Amino acid sequence: MPPNDESLSLDAPPNTRLSPRGSVSVIVPTYKEVENLPLLTERLEEVREKHDLSLELLIMDDDSQDGTQELVSSMDRDWLTLVVRKEERGLSRAVLEGLKLARGDVLVVMDADLSHPPEQIPEMLVALEKGADFVMGSRYTTGGLTEASWGFFRRLNSRIATLFARPFTSVKDPMSGFFALPRKTFESARDLNPIGYKIGLELMVKCNLHRIEEIPIHFKDRQFGKSKLTLTEQKKYLQHLCRLFIYKYWRPFWE
Numbered sequence: 001m002p003p004n005d006e007s008l009s010l011d012a013p014p015n016t017r018l019s020p021r022g023s024v025s026v027i028v029p030t031y032k033e034v035e036n037l038p039l040l041t042e043r044l045e046e047v048r049e050k051h052d053l054s055l056e057l058l059i060m061d062d063d064s065q066d067g068t069q070e071l072v073s074s075m076d077r078d079w080l081t082l083v084v085r086k087e088e089r090g091l092s093r094a095v096l097e098g099l100k101l102a103r104g105d106v107l108v109v110m111d112a113d114l115s116h117p118p119e120q121i122p123e124m125l126v127a128l129e130k131g132a133d134f135v136m137g138s139r140y141t142t143g144g145l146t147e148a149s150w151g152f153f154r155r156l157n158s159r160i161a162t163l164f165a166r167p168f169t170s171v172k173d174p175m176s177g178f179f180a181l182p183r184k185t186f187e188s189a190r191d192l193n194p195i196g197y198k199i200g201l202e203l204m205v206k207c208n209l210h211r212i213e214e215i216p217i218h219f220k221d222r223q224f225g226k227s228k229l230t231l232t233e234q235k236k237y238l239q240h241l242c243r244l245f246i247y248k249y250w251r252p253f254w255e
Helices: 037-050 068-075 091-101 118-129 152-164 183-187 199-206 231-254
Strands: 024-030 055-061 080-084 106-109 134-138 179-182 212-216
Touching: 024 037, 024 091, 024 118, 037 055, 037 068, 037 118, 055 068, 055 091, 068 080, 080 091, 091 106, 091 199, 106 118, 106 183, 118 134, 118 179, 118 212, 134 199, 152 231, 179 183, 179 199, 199 231
Parallel strands: 024 055, 024 106, 055 080, 134 212
Antiparallel strands: 106 179, 134 179
């Protein structure tokens, strides 16, 4: 069944202490993000303790060789796991491997550069418990914000990429890399074959989704490191769209 939007009432405020059923795995793909990891881990730890969550963090690092391994070892947190990937590197592949390795009942994917607020994870969990089977942190839904430092061309690029995704979903921010889904939803996916950096769009097309919920976030610009959005990644996005178009619109004629 193709994805569709259905609003859910989120009457629990973000600071509500949760008693969710099951555990949560947070998957974070990284490449040369060592400067961002201490603060990201600290903020996730605050969320974990404040809401009494059974939460694990999987850092899926594409062999950065920037001190990430030494940093994680020095943190000495039993809920934090580092996986150094040396084959089939790339953001989508890193996320996919992390989703498969995760032990939680709920799977959360977010960036390492602090553009995604970990403090919104509890609201995502509330939405899942209220019946959503895929929840996205959205810049473009009501209440969502994008960092003021974004220039005109960056905003234009984001809007064009969003427009290109319209044949696959009507959500307002299909480019979001901050999302949560139950393990059973991920396991329902068929023929996952992502390329580039938009694994969320891949899952929306290939999972059997009935309710997609968008929650507003303040999308911030990175403080440390460099953006990985290159011309090569943009070309991969177009290739990814072609694959998804064939899967969604041509494949039914072959079966």
